[in-house]
Amino acid sequence: MSSSDALAKSFSVSHSGIFGVDEKSMLEILVKWQPEHLSTFRNETSSIFLKDERFPFEKCEEILLKFLKREFKRFKDAVVQWTMHPWERDARMARKALKRGSQAYGLLIELACTRSSDELLGARRAYQSLYSESIEEDVACRVEGIQRQFLVALVSSYRYEGSRKNDVAIESDAQKLNKAIRNGDKTMLIKDEEIVRILTTRSKPHLEEVFKCYYDDFDKDIAEDLGEESGLKDTIYCLCAPPVYFSKILDSAMKANANENEKEALSRVIVTRANVDIKDIAEEYNKQYGTPLTKKIEDVALGNYKDFLVTLVKRAG
Protein backbone atom coordinates (compact mmCIF):
# COMPACT_ATOMS: atom_id res chain seq x y z
CA MET A 1 0.00 0.00 0.00
CA SER A 2 1.44 3.39 -0.91
CA SER A 3 1.75 6.05 1.74
CA SER A 4 -0.93 8.20 0.20
CA ASP A 5 -3.26 5.23 0.00
CA ALA A 6 -2.54 4.46 3.60
CA LEU A 7 -3.20 8.06 4.53
CA ALA A 8 -6.47 8.05 2.64
CA LYS A 9 -7.47 4.85 4.36
CA SER A 10 -6.73 6.37 7.74
CA PHE A 11 -9.30 9.03 7.01
CA SER A 12 -11.72 6.87 5.12
CA VAL A 13 -14.69 6.73 7.38
CA SER A 14 -16.77 5.33 4.56
CA HIS A 15 -14.62 2.22 4.35
CA SER A 16 -15.58 0.50 7.51
CA GLY A 17 -13.57 -2.62 8.08
CA ILE A 18 -10.35 -0.67 8.51
CA PHE A 19 -8.47 -0.98 11.76
CA GLY A 20 -6.06 1.56 13.20
CA VAL A 21 -4.36 4.50 11.48
CA ASP A 22 -1.24 4.75 9.41
CA GLU A 23 1.07 6.80 11.60
CA LYS A 24 3.93 6.58 9.13
CA SER A 25 2.09 8.29 6.30
CA MET A 26 0.95 10.96 8.68
CA LEU A 27 4.56 11.62 9.53
CA GLU A 28 5.78 11.41 5.95
CA ILE A 29 3.03 13.16 4.10
CA LEU A 30 0.44 14.85 6.27
CA VAL A 31 2.85 16.75 8.45
CA LYS A 32 4.50 18.29 5.42
CA TRP A 33 1.34 19.73 3.96
CA GLN A 34 1.08 23.47 3.66
CA PRO A 35 -2.18 25.19 4.44
CA GLU A 36 -3.21 25.04 0.75
CA HIS A 37 -2.69 21.28 0.67
CA LEU A 38 -4.74 20.81 3.79
CA SER A 39 -7.47 22.97 2.31
CA THR A 40 -7.50 20.91 -0.87
CA PHE A 41 -7.66 17.77 1.16
CA ARG A 42 -10.62 19.01 3.10
CA ASN A 43 -12.41 20.17 -0.02
CA GLU A 44 -11.82 16.86 -1.72
CA THR A 45 -13.04 14.76 1.15
CA SER A 46 -16.60 15.96 1.19
CA SER A 47 -17.75 12.85 2.99
CA ILE A 48 -16.11 14.06 6.14
CA PHE A 49 -15.72 17.77 5.68
CA LEU A 50 -18.75 19.90 5.03
CA LYS A 51 -18.71 23.39 3.69
CA ASP A 52 -20.17 25.56 6.40
CA GLU A 53 -23.30 27.39 5.32
CA ARG A 54 -22.47 30.79 6.60
CA PHE A 55 -18.72 31.12 6.78
CA PRO A 56 -15.86 30.16 4.43
CA PHE A 57 -14.49 27.05 6.11
CA GLU A 58 -14.92 23.28 5.87
CA LYS A 59 -16.37 21.74 9.02
CA CYS A 60 -15.33 18.40 10.34
CA GLU A 61 -18.18 15.95 10.51
CA GLU A 62 -18.68 14.46 13.96
CA ILE A 63 -18.41 11.07 12.36
CA LEU A 64 -14.79 11.71 11.38
CA LEU A 65 -13.84 12.85 14.85
CA LYS A 66 -15.42 9.76 16.36
CA PHE A 67 -13.88 7.52 13.77
CA LEU A 68 -10.37 8.89 14.21
CA LYS A 69 -10.65 8.81 17.97
CA ARG A 70 -11.60 5.17 17.85
CA GLU A 71 -8.98 4.16 15.32
CA PHE A 72 -6.15 6.01 17.05
CA LYS A 73 -7.23 4.40 20.29
CA ARG A 74 -7.12 0.92 18.89
CA PHE A 75 -3.35 0.56 19.22
CA LYS A 76 -3.35 2.01 22.74
CA ASP A 77 -6.11 -0.36 23.83
CA ALA A 78 -4.28 -3.36 22.38
CA VAL A 79 -1.07 -2.37 24.17
CA VAL A 80 -2.84 -1.94 27.49
CA GLN A 81 -4.67 -5.23 27.07
CA TRP A 82 -1.43 -6.98 26.24
CA THR A 83 0.43 -5.53 29.20
CA MET A 84 -2.31 -6.10 31.74
CA HIS A 85 -2.37 -9.22 33.86
CA PRO A 86 -4.58 -11.82 32.13
CA TRP A 87 -6.79 -12.04 35.20
CA GLU A 88 -7.53 -8.35 35.17
CA ARG A 89 -7.97 -8.35 31.42
CA ASP A 90 -10.58 -11.09 31.68
CA ALA A 91 -12.34 -9.47 34.63
CA ARG A 92 -12.70 -6.17 32.79
CA MET A 93 -13.90 -8.00 29.72
CA ALA A 94 -16.60 -9.72 31.73
CA ARG A 95 -17.68 -6.45 33.34
CA LYS A 96 -17.97 -4.76 29.99
CA ALA A 97 -20.01 -7.64 28.62
CA LEU A 98 -22.43 -7.43 31.52
CA LYS A 99 -22.88 -3.71 31.06
CA ARG A 100 -23.52 -4.11 27.36
CA GLY A 101 -26.31 -6.62 27.78
CA SER A 102 -27.53 -9.68 25.97
CA GLN A 103 -25.71 -9.08 22.68
CA ALA A 104 -22.43 -9.36 24.60
CA TYR A 105 -23.16 -12.52 26.58
CA GLY A 106 -21.08 -14.46 24.09
CA LEU A 107 -18.06 -12.88 25.78
CA LEU A 108 -19.04 -14.51 29.05
CA ILE A 109 -19.26 -17.86 27.31
CA GLU A 110 -15.90 -17.24 25.67
CA LEU A 111 -14.27 -16.35 28.97
CA ALA A 112 -15.80 -19.13 31.02
CA CYS A 113 -15.11 -21.86 28.50
CA THR A 114 -11.82 -21.10 26.78
CA ARG A 115 -9.81 -20.38 29.92
CA SER A 116 -8.33 -23.09 32.10
CA SER A 117 -9.90 -23.68 35.51
CA ASP A 118 -7.17 -21.71 37.24
CA GLU A 119 -7.29 -18.88 34.71
CA LEU A 120 -11.03 -18.54 35.22
CA LEU A 121 -10.53 -18.63 38.98
CA GLY A 122 -7.93 -15.89 38.60
CA ALA A 123 -10.38 -13.78 36.63
CA ARG A 124 -12.94 -14.26 39.40
CA ARG A 125 -10.41 -13.10 41.96
CA ALA A 126 -9.50 -10.06 39.90
CA TYR A 127 -13.18 -9.28 39.47
CA GLN A 128 -13.67 -9.24 43.23
CA SER A 129 -10.65 -7.06 43.68
CA LEU A 130 -11.70 -4.57 41.02
CA TYR A 131 -15.41 -4.37 41.67
CA SER A 132 -15.96 -5.56 45.26
CA GLU A 133 -18.43 -8.14 44.11
CA SER A 134 -18.17 -11.65 42.81
CA ILE A 135 -18.64 -12.25 39.12
CA GLU A 136 -21.41 -14.73 39.78
CA GLU A 137 -23.48 -12.31 41.82
CA ASP A 138 -23.16 -9.75 39.08
CA VAL A 139 -24.05 -12.20 36.33
CA ALA A 140 -26.97 -13.53 38.38
CA CYS A 141 -28.24 -10.05 39.02
CA ARG A 142 -27.83 -8.45 35.62
CA VAL A 143 -28.62 -11.26 33.23
CA GLU A 144 -32.32 -11.64 32.80
CA GLY A 145 -34.06 -14.18 30.68
CA ILE A 146 -33.45 -17.81 29.97
CA GLN A 147 -29.68 -17.65 29.80
CA ARG A 148 -29.25 -16.60 33.40
CA GLN A 149 -28.76 -19.91 35.18
CA PHE A 150 -26.59 -21.27 32.42
CA LEU A 151 -24.27 -18.27 32.45
CA VAL A 152 -24.03 -18.20 36.25
CA ALA A 153 -23.12 -21.89 36.23
CA LEU A 154 -20.55 -21.32 33.47
CA VAL A 155 -18.70 -18.51 35.23
CA SER A 156 -18.79 -20.46 38.51
CA SER A 157 -17.31 -23.60 37.05
CA TYR A 158 -14.10 -25.05 38.43
CA ARG A 159 -13.67 -28.03 36.17
CA TYR A 160 -11.55 -31.07 36.86
CA GLU A 161 -8.67 -31.02 34.40
CA GLY A 162 -7.32 -34.54 34.52
CA SER A 163 -7.85 -37.10 31.84
CA ARG A 164 -9.42 -39.85 33.91
CA LYS A 165 -12.32 -41.33 31.95
CA ASN A 166 -15.53 -42.88 33.13
CA ASP A 167 -17.04 -44.75 30.21
CA VAL A 168 -20.34 -45.33 31.94
CA ALA A 169 -20.78 -41.62 32.66
CA ILE A 170 -19.75 -40.74 29.11
CA GLU A 171 -22.40 -42.99 27.63
CA SER A 172 -24.99 -41.84 30.14
CA ASP A 173 -24.33 -38.16 29.46
CA ALA A 174 -24.57 -38.70 25.70
CA GLN A 175 -27.92 -40.44 26.14
CA LYS A 176 -29.22 -37.67 28.37
CA LEU A 177 -28.17 -35.00 25.87
CA ASN A 178 -29.93 -36.85 23.12
CA LYS A 179 -33.08 -37.21 25.17
CA ALA A 180 -33.11 -33.53 26.04
CA ILE A 181 -32.56 -32.49 22.44
CA ARG A 182 -35.17 -34.82 20.97
CA ASN A 183 -37.82 -33.86 23.50
CA GLY A 184 -37.10 -30.20 23.90
CA ASP A 185 -38.13 -27.04 22.22
CA LYS A 186 -34.92 -25.84 20.56
CA THR A 187 -35.22 -22.34 21.96
CA MET A 188 -35.48 -23.67 25.50
CA LEU A 189 -32.62 -26.14 25.43
CA ILE A 190 -30.50 -23.75 27.46
CA LYS A 191 -32.89 -24.20 30.36
CA ASP A 192 -32.82 -27.98 30.26
CA GLU A 193 -31.51 -29.34 33.57
CA GLU A 194 -29.40 -32.06 32.06
CA ILE A 195 -27.91 -29.93 29.33
CA VAL A 196 -26.95 -27.34 31.93
CA ARG A 197 -25.51 -29.99 34.24
CA ILE A 198 -23.44 -31.67 31.58
CA LEU A 199 -22.11 -28.56 29.86
CA THR A 200 -21.38 -26.54 32.99
CA THR A 201 -19.88 -29.14 35.33
CA ARG A 202 -18.15 -31.86 33.33
CA SER A 203 -14.44 -31.71 32.57
CA LYS A 204 -13.37 -30.77 29.04
CA PRO A 205 -11.75 -34.14 28.26
CA HIS A 206 -14.91 -35.85 29.44
CA LEU A 207 -17.05 -33.62 27.24
CA GLU A 208 -14.92 -34.36 24.20
CA GLU A 209 -15.61 -38.03 24.74
CA VAL A 210 -19.31 -37.38 25.29
CA PHE A 211 -19.58 -35.50 22.01
CA LYS A 212 -17.73 -38.24 20.19
CA CYS A 213 -20.03 -40.81 21.74
CA TYR A 214 -23.06 -38.71 20.75
CA TYR A 215 -21.87 -38.72 17.17
CA ASP A 216 -21.18 -42.47 17.20
CA ASP A 217 -24.51 -43.33 18.78
CA PHE A 218 -26.81 -40.95 16.95
CA ASP A 219 -24.91 -39.98 13.82
CA LYS A 220 -25.38 -36.29 14.57
CA ASP A 221 -23.19 -33.35 15.46
CA ILE A 222 -23.95 -32.10 18.97
CA ALA A 223 -23.13 -28.50 18.10
CA GLU A 224 -25.56 -28.48 15.20
CA ASP A 225 -28.22 -30.19 17.26
CA LEU A 226 -27.92 -27.71 20.11
CA GLY A 227 -28.05 -24.88 17.65
CA GLU A 228 -26.90 -21.31 17.79
CA GLU A 229 -29.74 -20.30 20.11
CA SER A 230 -28.53 -18.77 23.31
CA GLY A 231 -24.91 -19.46 22.46
CA LEU A 232 -25.01 -23.24 22.94
CA LYS A 233 -23.15 -24.00 19.75
CA ASP A 234 -20.44 -21.52 20.67
CA THR A 235 -20.24 -23.11 24.12
CA ILE A 236 -19.43 -26.47 22.55
CA TYR A 237 -16.69 -25.01 20.38
CA CYS A 238 -15.23 -22.90 23.16
CA LEU A 239 -15.01 -25.94 25.39
CA CYS A 240 -13.60 -28.43 22.93
CA ALA A 241 -12.31 -26.64 19.86
CA PRO A 242 -11.38 -23.05 20.71
CA PRO A 243 -9.43 -22.44 17.47
CA VAL A 244 -12.59 -23.09 15.47
CA TYR A 245 -14.55 -20.62 17.58
CA PHE A 246 -11.83 -17.98 17.54
CA SER A 247 -11.20 -18.14 13.83
CA LYS A 248 -14.93 -17.59 13.29
CA ILE A 249 -14.84 -14.55 15.55
CA LEU A 250 -11.82 -13.19 13.68
CA ASP A 251 -13.60 -13.61 10.38
CA SER A 252 -16.63 -11.67 11.69
CA ALA A 253 -14.33 -8.95 12.95
CA MET A 254 -12.59 -8.42 9.67
CA LYS A 255 -15.52 -8.63 7.29
CA ALA A 256 -16.54 -5.56 5.38
CA ASN A 257 -19.52 -4.32 7.36
CA ALA A 258 -18.49 -5.35 10.85
CA ASN A 259 -19.80 -3.15 13.65
CA GLU A 260 -17.57 -1.85 16.41
CA ASN A 261 -18.37 -4.67 18.83
CA GLU A 262 -17.39 -7.21 16.20
CA LYS A 263 -14.26 -5.26 15.24
CA GLU A 264 -13.11 -5.13 18.86
CA ALA A 265 -12.73 -8.87 18.75
CA LEU A 266 -9.66 -8.61 16.56
CA SER A 267 -7.54 -7.15 19.37
CA ARG A 268 -9.17 -9.31 21.97
CA VAL A 269 -8.58 -12.61 20.24
CA ILE A 270 -5.01 -11.91 19.17
CA VAL A 271 -3.97 -10.49 22.54
CA THR A 272 -5.69 -13.08 24.71
CA ARG A 273 -4.58 -16.05 22.63
CA ALA A 274 -1.07 -14.94 21.68
CA ASN A 275 0.43 -17.04 24.47
CA VAL A 276 -2.08 -19.84 24.23
CA ASP A 277 -3.07 -21.17 20.84
CA ILE A 278 -2.75 -18.40 18.27
CA LYS A 279 -0.77 -20.75 16.05
CA ASP A 280 -3.66 -23.23 15.98
CA ILE A 281 -6.11 -20.42 15.42
CA ALA A 282 -4.09 -19.12 12.49
CA GLU A 283 -3.99 -22.60 10.95
CA GLU A 284 -7.71 -23.03 11.41
CA TYR A 285 -8.36 -19.58 9.95
CA ASN A 286 -6.32 -20.41 6.90
CA LYS A 287 -8.17 -23.70 6.52
CA GLN A 288 -11.61 -22.13 6.86
CA TYR A 289 -11.16 -18.94 4.87
CA GLY A 290 -8.36 -19.68 2.47
CA THR A 291 -6.11 -16.79 3.52
CA PRO A 292 -3.25 -16.70 6.01
CA LEU A 293 -4.34 -14.79 9.08
CA THR A 294 -1.40 -12.41 8.96
CA LYS A 295 -2.18 -11.54 5.35
CA LYS A 296 -5.78 -10.72 6.19
CA ILE A 297 -4.67 -8.55 9.08
CA GLU A 298 -2.25 -6.72 6.80
CA ASP A 299 -5.10 -6.09 4.38
CA VAL A 300 -7.42 -4.51 6.88
CA ALA A 301 -5.19 -2.95 9.52
CA LEU A 302 -2.87 0.03 9.38
CA GLY A 303 0.18 1.38 11.13
CA ASN A 304 1.39 0.44 14.57
CA TYR A 305 -1.77 -1.44 15.29
CA LYS A 306 -1.21 -3.69 12.31
CA ASP A 307 2.45 -4.28 13.19
CA PHE A 308 1.54 -5.05 16.77
CA LEU A 309 -0.99 -7.71 15.85
CA VAL A 310 1.06 -9.29 13.11
CA THR A 311 4.05 -9.55 15.43
CA LEU A 312 1.94 -11.28 18.06
CA VAL A 313 0.67 -13.80 15.55
CA LYS A 314 4.06 -14.42 13.95
CA ARG A 315 6.03 -14.85 17.16
CA ALA A 316 4.16 -18.04 17.97
CA GLY A 317 6.06 -19.62 15.12
Add this chain to the structure above:
Amino acid sequence: MATLSVTEDCEQLRKAFAGWGTNEGLIISILAHRNAAQIKSIRQTYAQTYGEDLLKDLNKELSNDFERVVLLWTLDPAERDAFLANEATKRLTSSNQVLVEIACTRTSQQLLLAKQAYHARFKRSLEEDVAYHTSGDFRKLLVPLVGTYRYEGEEVNMTLAKSEAKILHEKISEKAYNHEDVIRILATRSKAQINATLNHYKNEFGNDINKDLKTDPKDEFLAILRATVKCLTRPEKYFEKVLRLAINKRGTDEGALTRVVTTRAEIDMKIIKEEYHKRNSVTLDHAIGKDTTGDYEKMLLALIGHGDA
Protein backbone atom coordinates in the same frame (compact mmCIF):
# COMPACT_ATOMS: atom_id res chain seq x y z
CA MET B 1 1.41 -34.19 75.89
CA ALA B 2 3.75 -31.49 74.76
CA THR B 3 6.17 -33.43 72.59
CA LEU B 4 6.98 -31.40 69.51
CA SER B 5 9.24 -33.96 67.93
CA VAL B 6 7.59 -35.27 64.81
CA THR B 7 9.88 -38.31 64.74
CA GLU B 8 8.94 -39.15 68.30
CA ASP B 9 5.26 -38.89 67.42
CA CYS B 10 5.75 -41.28 64.51
CA GLU B 11 7.58 -43.78 66.70
CA GLN B 12 4.88 -43.62 69.32
CA LEU B 13 2.13 -44.08 66.78
CA ARG B 14 3.95 -47.02 65.24
CA LYS B 15 4.27 -48.50 68.73
CA ALA B 16 0.55 -48.02 69.28
CA PHE B 17 -0.18 -50.39 66.38
CA ALA B 18 2.39 -52.98 67.42
CA GLY B 19 1.47 -56.32 68.89
CA TRP B 20 -2.04 -57.49 69.60
CA GLY B 21 -4.71 -54.87 69.67
CA THR B 22 -4.02 -51.19 69.52
CA ASN B 23 -3.10 -48.68 72.15
CA GLU B 24 -5.93 -46.27 71.44
CA GLY B 25 -5.06 -44.14 74.44
CA LEU B 26 -1.66 -43.46 72.96
CA ILE B 27 -3.20 -42.56 69.60
CA ILE B 28 -5.57 -40.12 71.23
CA SER B 29 -2.92 -38.59 73.41
CA ILE B 30 -0.86 -37.79 70.35
CA LEU B 31 -3.20 -37.02 67.48
CA ALA B 32 -5.90 -35.18 69.40
CA HIS B 33 -3.32 -32.66 70.56
CA ARG B 34 -1.79 -31.84 67.22
CA ASN B 35 -3.05 -29.22 64.80
CA ALA B 36 -3.49 -29.71 61.07
CA ALA B 37 0.00 -28.55 60.15
CA GLN B 38 1.61 -30.84 62.70
CA ILE B 39 -0.45 -33.80 61.57
CA LYS B 40 0.65 -33.11 58.01
CA SER B 41 4.30 -33.35 59.08
CA ILE B 42 3.62 -36.52 61.00
CA ARG B 43 1.97 -38.14 57.99
CA GLN B 44 4.88 -37.19 55.76
CA THR B 45 7.52 -38.42 58.18
CA TYR B 46 5.59 -41.61 58.92
CA ALA B 47 5.43 -42.38 55.20
CA GLN B 48 9.13 -41.65 54.74
CA THR B 49 10.17 -43.71 57.76
CA TYR B 50 7.92 -46.73 57.43
CA GLY B 51 6.95 -46.62 53.77
CA GLU B 52 3.25 -46.73 54.68
CA ASP B 53 0.44 -44.23 54.81
CA LEU B 54 -0.49 -43.48 58.43
CA LEU B 55 -4.13 -43.32 57.39
CA LYS B 56 -4.02 -46.84 55.97
CA ASP B 57 -2.52 -48.15 59.18
CA LEU B 58 -5.13 -46.34 61.23
CA ASN B 59 -7.82 -47.77 58.96
CA LYS B 60 -6.50 -51.27 59.55
CA GLU B 61 -6.20 -51.00 63.26
CA LEU B 62 -9.22 -49.07 64.47
CA SER B 63 -12.96 -49.65 64.41
CA ASN B 64 -16.20 -47.76 64.04
CA ASP B 65 -16.86 -44.40 65.62
CA PHE B 66 -13.39 -44.12 67.09
CA GLU B 67 -11.81 -45.00 63.76
CA ARG B 68 -13.90 -42.47 61.95
CA VAL B 69 -13.10 -39.64 64.31
CA VAL B 70 -9.38 -40.40 64.18
CA LEU B 71 -9.41 -40.72 60.40
CA LEU B 72 -11.33 -37.53 59.87
CA TRP B 73 -9.11 -35.66 62.27
CA THR B 74 -5.96 -36.90 60.60
CA LEU B 75 -7.06 -35.75 57.17
CA ASP B 76 -5.99 -32.32 56.06
CA PRO B 77 -8.97 -29.91 56.47
CA ALA B 78 -9.43 -29.57 52.72
CA GLU B 79 -9.25 -33.35 52.22
CA ARG B 80 -11.65 -33.81 55.08
CA ASP B 81 -14.22 -31.53 53.47
CA ALA B 82 -13.73 -33.25 50.12
CA PHE B 83 -14.18 -36.66 51.74
CA LEU B 84 -17.33 -35.60 53.61
CA ALA B 85 -18.78 -33.91 50.54
CA ASN B 86 -18.17 -36.96 48.39
CA GLU B 87 -19.82 -39.19 50.96
CA ALA B 88 -22.78 -36.80 51.08
CA THR B 89 -23.32 -36.87 47.32
CA LYS B 90 -23.71 -40.62 47.43
CA ARG B 91 -26.17 -40.76 50.30
CA LEU B 92 -29.80 -39.83 50.50
CA THR B 93 -31.46 -36.48 50.83
CA SER B 94 -30.58 -36.07 54.49
CA SER B 95 -27.03 -35.61 53.35
CA ASN B 96 -27.91 -32.52 51.36
CA GLN B 97 -27.49 -30.71 54.63
CA VAL B 98 -23.84 -31.74 54.82
CA LEU B 99 -23.27 -30.19 51.41
CA VAL B 100 -24.93 -26.98 52.54
CA GLU B 101 -22.84 -27.03 55.69
CA ILE B 102 -19.60 -27.35 53.79
CA ALA B 103 -20.53 -24.85 51.10
CA CYS B 104 -21.80 -22.19 53.48
CA THR B 105 -19.80 -22.33 56.71
CA ARG B 106 -16.37 -22.45 55.09
CA THR B 107 -14.56 -19.36 53.89
CA SER B 108 -14.21 -18.93 50.15
CA GLN B 109 -10.60 -20.01 50.34
CA GLN B 110 -11.39 -23.10 52.45
CA LEU B 111 -14.12 -24.13 50.02
CA LEU B 112 -11.75 -23.63 47.10
CA LEU B 113 -9.09 -25.81 48.75
CA ALA B 114 -11.73 -28.46 49.38
CA LYS B 115 -12.63 -28.41 45.70
CA GLN B 116 -8.98 -28.77 44.72
CA ALA B 117 -8.61 -31.67 47.13
CA TYR B 118 -11.74 -33.17 45.58
CA HIS B 119 -10.18 -33.02 42.10
CA ALA B 120 -7.03 -34.70 43.37
CA ARG B 121 -8.76 -37.45 45.27
CA PHE B 122 -11.80 -38.28 43.19
CA LYS B 123 -10.67 -37.22 39.70
CA ARG B 124 -13.89 -35.30 39.21
CA SER B 125 -15.14 -31.93 40.33
CA LEU B 126 -17.40 -31.51 43.36
CA GLU B 127 -19.86 -29.59 41.19
CA GLU B 128 -20.28 -32.41 38.71
CA ASP B 129 -20.89 -34.95 41.45
CA VAL B 130 -23.37 -32.75 43.30
CA ALA B 131 -25.16 -32.01 40.02
CA TYR B 132 -25.24 -35.66 39.03
CA HIS B 133 -26.57 -36.90 42.37
CA THR B 134 -29.27 -34.27 42.87
CA SER B 135 -32.25 -33.17 40.85
CA GLY B 136 -34.97 -30.58 40.67
CA ASP B 137 -35.01 -27.86 43.29
CA PHE B 138 -32.21 -29.42 45.29
CA ARG B 139 -29.90 -29.34 42.31
CA LYS B 140 -30.96 -25.77 41.55
CA LEU B 141 -29.85 -24.71 45.01
CA LEU B 142 -26.93 -26.98 45.84
CA VAL B 143 -24.90 -26.67 42.64
CA PRO B 144 -24.67 -22.87 42.80
CA LEU B 145 -23.97 -23.10 46.54
CA VAL B 146 -20.94 -25.31 46.05
CA GLY B 147 -19.86 -23.49 42.90
CA THR B 148 -19.75 -20.05 44.33
CA TYR B 149 -16.62 -18.10 45.21
CA ARG B 150 -18.15 -15.52 47.46
CA TYR B 151 -16.82 -12.03 47.83
CA GLU B 152 -15.61 -11.71 51.40
CA GLY B 153 -15.50 -7.97 51.93
CA GLU B 154 -17.54 -6.29 54.63
CA GLU B 155 -19.06 -3.66 52.33
CA VAL B 156 -22.82 -3.57 52.31
CA ASN B 157 -25.13 -1.89 49.81
CA MET B 158 -28.16 -0.85 51.87
CA THR B 159 -30.31 -0.03 48.86
CA LEU B 160 -29.67 -3.49 47.51
CA ALA B 161 -30.36 -5.00 50.94
CA LYS B 162 -33.76 -3.32 50.96
CA SER B 163 -34.69 -4.35 47.44
CA GLU B 164 -33.52 -7.93 47.89
CA ALA B 165 -35.30 -8.26 51.23
CA LYS B 166 -38.44 -7.20 49.41
CA ILE B 167 -37.88 -9.78 46.67
CA LEU B 168 -37.33 -12.53 49.24
CA HIS B 169 -40.45 -11.58 51.13
CA GLU B 170 -42.50 -11.48 47.95
CA LYS B 171 -41.38 -14.91 46.77
CA ILE B 172 -41.80 -16.46 50.19
CA SER B 173 -45.29 -15.03 50.51
CA GLU B 174 -46.13 -16.56 47.15
CA LYS B 175 -44.64 -19.86 48.35
CA ALA B 176 -42.22 -19.65 45.43
CA TYR B 177 -39.40 -20.97 47.58
CA ASN B 178 -37.44 -22.33 44.64
CA HIS B 179 -37.64 -19.08 42.71
CA GLU B 180 -34.54 -18.07 40.76
CA ASP B 181 -34.16 -14.89 42.76
CA VAL B 182 -34.27 -16.62 46.14
CA ILE B 183 -31.55 -18.97 45.01
CA ARG B 184 -29.58 -16.22 43.33
CA ILE B 185 -29.49 -14.11 46.48
CA LEU B 186 -28.53 -16.92 48.83
CA ALA B 187 -26.04 -18.52 46.48
CA THR B 188 -24.13 -15.51 45.20
CA ARG B 189 -24.27 -12.55 47.58
CA SER B 190 -21.51 -12.02 50.10
CA LYS B 191 -22.22 -13.07 53.69
CA ALA B 192 -22.10 -9.46 54.86
CA GLN B 193 -24.62 -8.46 52.21
CA ILE B 194 -26.92 -11.36 53.05
CA ASN B 195 -26.77 -10.44 56.72
CA ALA B 196 -27.78 -6.88 55.93
CA THR B 197 -30.57 -8.09 53.67
CA LEU B 198 -31.96 -10.43 56.31
CA ASN B 199 -31.72 -7.82 59.04
CA HIS B 200 -33.72 -5.53 56.83
CA TYR B 201 -36.15 -8.38 56.16
CA LYS B 202 -36.80 -8.68 59.88
CA ASN B 203 -37.08 -4.94 60.42
CA GLU B 204 -39.44 -4.45 57.54
CA PHE B 205 -41.60 -7.56 57.67
CA GLY B 206 -41.54 -8.50 61.32
CA ASN B 207 -40.23 -12.05 61.25
CA ASP B 208 -36.91 -13.78 60.94
CA ILE B 209 -36.80 -15.22 57.46
CA ASN B 210 -36.43 -18.71 58.88
CA LYS B 211 -39.68 -18.32 60.74
CA ASP B 212 -41.39 -17.56 57.44
CA LEU B 213 -39.67 -20.55 55.88
CA LYS B 214 -41.17 -22.90 58.46
CA THR B 215 -44.63 -23.09 56.94
CA ASP B 216 -44.37 -26.82 56.30
CA PRO B 217 -42.19 -28.67 58.81
CA LYS B 218 -42.10 -31.75 56.58
CA ASP B 219 -40.93 -29.96 53.47
CA GLU B 220 -37.31 -31.00 52.93
CA PHE B 221 -36.51 -28.19 50.56
CA LEU B 222 -37.61 -25.62 53.11
CA ALA B 223 -35.44 -27.35 55.68
CA ILE B 224 -32.45 -27.04 53.37
CA LEU B 225 -33.22 -23.39 52.73
CA ARG B 226 -33.36 -22.72 56.45
CA ALA B 227 -30.07 -24.56 56.94
CA THR B 228 -28.54 -22.45 54.17
CA VAL B 229 -29.64 -19.23 55.83
CA LYS B 230 -28.40 -20.35 59.22
CA CYS B 231 -25.03 -21.56 57.96
CA LEU B 232 -24.44 -18.30 56.14
CA THR B 233 -25.46 -16.00 58.96
CA ARG B 234 -25.17 -17.83 62.31
CA PRO B 235 -22.91 -20.84 61.85
CA GLU B 236 -22.28 -21.28 65.57
CA LYS B 237 -26.04 -21.56 66.18
CA TYR B 238 -26.35 -23.97 63.30
CA PHE B 239 -23.61 -26.21 64.70
CA GLU B 240 -25.05 -26.03 68.20
CA LYS B 241 -28.35 -27.33 66.90
CA VAL B 242 -26.74 -30.11 64.90
CA LEU B 243 -24.82 -31.21 67.97
CA ARG B 244 -27.89 -31.00 70.18
CA LEU B 245 -29.95 -33.16 67.83
CA ALA B 246 -27.11 -35.63 67.36
CA ILE B 247 -26.50 -36.04 71.07
CA ASN B 248 -30.19 -36.49 71.82
CA LYS B 249 -30.36 -38.93 68.89
CA ARG B 250 -33.07 -36.91 67.20
CA GLY B 251 -32.99 -36.42 63.46
CA THR B 252 -31.27 -38.66 60.94
CA ASP B 253 -27.87 -36.99 60.65
CA GLU B 254 -25.59 -39.94 61.27
CA GLY B 255 -22.06 -39.12 62.14
CA ALA B 256 -23.00 -35.51 62.84
CA LEU B 257 -21.22 -35.47 66.18
CA THR B 258 -17.98 -36.75 64.68
CA ARG B 259 -18.30 -34.45 61.70
CA VAL B 260 -18.94 -31.26 63.62
CA VAL B 261 -16.23 -31.92 66.20
CA THR B 262 -13.53 -32.77 63.68
CA THR B 263 -14.37 -29.99 61.26
CA ARG B 264 -14.78 -27.21 63.81
CA ALA B 265 -12.17 -28.18 66.43
CA GLU B 266 -9.63 -25.79 65.01
CA ILE B 267 -12.08 -23.18 63.80
CA ASP B 268 -14.81 -22.00 66.17
CA MET B 269 -15.37 -24.79 68.70
CA LYS B 270 -15.00 -22.36 71.57
CA ILE B 271 -17.92 -20.26 70.35
CA ILE B 272 -19.96 -23.37 69.59
CA LYS B 273 -19.38 -24.62 73.13
CA GLU B 274 -20.54 -21.30 74.55
CA GLU B 275 -23.63 -21.44 72.34
CA TYR B 276 -24.24 -25.02 73.47
CA HIS B 277 -23.98 -24.16 77.14
CA LYS B 278 -26.30 -21.19 76.70
CA ARG B 279 -28.95 -23.23 74.92
CA ASN B 280 -28.74 -26.47 76.91
CA SER B 281 -27.62 -25.41 80.39
CA VAL B 282 -24.99 -28.13 80.41
CA THR B 283 -21.56 -28.00 78.85
CA LEU B 284 -20.85 -29.80 75.61
CA ASP B 285 -18.19 -31.82 77.44
CA HIS B 286 -20.79 -33.03 79.90
CA ALA B 287 -23.28 -33.91 77.15
CA ILE B 288 -20.69 -35.82 75.13
CA GLY B 289 -19.55 -37.59 78.28
CA LYS B 290 -23.07 -38.79 78.94
CA ASP B 291 -23.79 -39.84 75.38
CA THR B 292 -20.58 -41.60 74.30
CA THR B 293 -18.13 -44.06 75.79
CA GLY B 294 -14.62 -45.40 75.58
CA ASP B 295 -12.01 -44.20 73.19
CA TYR B 296 -14.53 -42.45 71.01
CA GLU B 297 -15.57 -40.32 73.98
CA LYS B 298 -11.99 -39.63 74.98
CA MET B 299 -11.06 -38.53 71.47
CA LEU B 300 -14.05 -36.22 71.12
CA LEU B 301 -13.41 -34.62 74.48
CA ALA B 302 -9.76 -34.14 73.66
CA LEU B 303 -10.66 -32.49 70.37
CA ILE B 304 -13.22 -30.08 71.75
CA GLY B 305 -10.72 -29.05 74.34
CA HIS B 306 -8.28 -28.43 71.52
CA GLY B 307 -8.45 -24.69 71.34
CA ASP B 308 -7.71 -24.41 75.02
CA ALA B 309 -4.61 -26.60 74.98
